[in-house]
Amino acid sequence: MVAVVKLPESRTYNRQECITFRKTAERFGGLSNMAGGYILNINGVKILTSEALYQACRFPHMPEVQRLIIAERSPMTAKMKSKPYRDNSRSDWDIVRTKIMRWCLQVKLIQNWDKFSKLLLETGDLPIVEDSRKDDFWGAKPEDEEFLTGANVLGRLLMQVREQIASGKLTSETIVQPLPIQDFLLYGQDISPIVASGEYYPGSYMRSLDLIKSGSQPSSDVDLLSISKHELERDEEGRSNENLEKELVEIAEFKFDKYDSLQFVLLPIVEKLQESEHTDKELAKLFTTNLKQMRDWLKRAVELGKVRKLSKPVRYVAESQLPLI
Ligand SMILES: Nc1c(N[C@@H]2O[C@H](COP(=O)(O)O)[C@@H](O)[C@H]2O)[nH]c(=O)[nH]c1=O
Structure with missing residues (x-):
């Protein structure tokens, strides 16, 4: 047609x-x-x-x-x-x-x-x-x-x-959400929410996409967190609510501020580091970002006690091997 x-x-x-x-x-x-x-x-x-x-x-x-x-x-x-x-x-x-x-x-x-x-x-x-x-x-x-x-x-x-x-509907602090259309991609990856600084949120953002596509556009980090909660309730893949609750707690404990929106960034990185250790360069490549940005994120993850920095050679591993999901 x-x-x-x-x-x-x-x-x-x-x-x-x-x-x-x-x-x-x-x-x-x-x-x-x-x-x-x-x-x-x-x-x-x-x-x-x-x-x-x-x-x-x-x-x-x-x-x-x-x-x-x-x-x-x-x-x-x-x-x-x-x-x-x-x-x-x-x-x-x-x-x-x-x-x-x-x-x-x-x-x-x-x-x-x-x-x-x-x-x-x-x-x-x-x-x-x-x-x-x-x-x-x-x-x-x-x-x-x-x-x-x-x-x-x-x-x-x-x-x-x-x-x-x-009208104040758009301000310098607005997060511009990706369009709720199929295949809204850059270099094969879903386009993430856009903030002034250009920081972006790979990985976990994907989990919110279904809801965005279903018309419920999250407008804040809080809304995006509650999306995880919805996901939690309608999960049919055998993932226990208990584990998903734990994910929410893990996310909440990251203490985000408005500009951080770190739940989208750090969670997938921590998940990756639970599988195996990686260097910052490897992670930058995996998450298609530049080395400086990845180092900033890793620094924050270390500060939050989610990731441990190992030396000689410098590499990173998750503090906890417990699955987040
Ligand atoms: N055709 C034209 C301009 N038009 C611009 O081209 C874009 C749309 O491209 P598309 O939909 O692919 O044809 C859009 O930004 C529109 O403003 N601009 C220019 O300087 N010179 C041109 O000759």
Whole structure:
């Protein structure tokens, strides 16, 4: 069955009454996905522009193509890199692309809060329009000197995000949740919740995904913890409630603060170290993060008494060999 995608209606904008942008060097050029200076970090992967992120989202099933796109320094070249593979974009691309674009903008905002929120708010309450020579879906095309016509979906999403800032729905502390769609992946791994600092939470996060997908979006660490509790109740795999209760206690004892959200990070690392000892380099590779980030996490795990650091050579092992789950 072929899904029929309803296209948003086209509108006409008077240039004099709008904020328009075409080139990134213009006054409001930072609103463009092509704008540099808004670095993103997804699952520990540095991505130079929201354009590269958006294009990479086409290919969750082709991590090698994602790598080609993300490796490009120029956003336009990143977009060009995706061109030969476009026919292989995820099969529901036309249905999900607008949601994905909104998510990309939210990530751009959260990880570049000061600069991007300021720019968005400087647009006041004027319509925002991407002035595009050829794209009247994301932008609007000039009719003449005065008017532009198009669906202007990017401009409308930017206005939505602006509204979310003004209403306090989005703040610098917001955790942007991954979209509740199938195969929302970067380099073969589920995309994790996004925070300003770019820290990410592999492993245990997976356990919350079913609930996110079922429509119950966790909004805080507390909610995510309670998800583990739900999981606990509906576990049918023979895992005893007692052990799962223990997991919850273990998680709670990590004493997270708002930015830590360490339950997502440390638990899988500790689990790994219960199987066997590992060096920090091995762990960084296993959890696809950089060495510095992994060392920070290990330091914290050692402080919390969950992991022991061994020397000569330096390696790590879980303090407790008891299964957490
Ligand atoms: N077509 C165009 C821009 N449009 C941008 O391209 C992105 C969407 O790409 P896609 O949906 O893959 O065609 C999105 O960020 C939109 O704003 N930008 C530019 O500088 N120059 C262009 O020629």
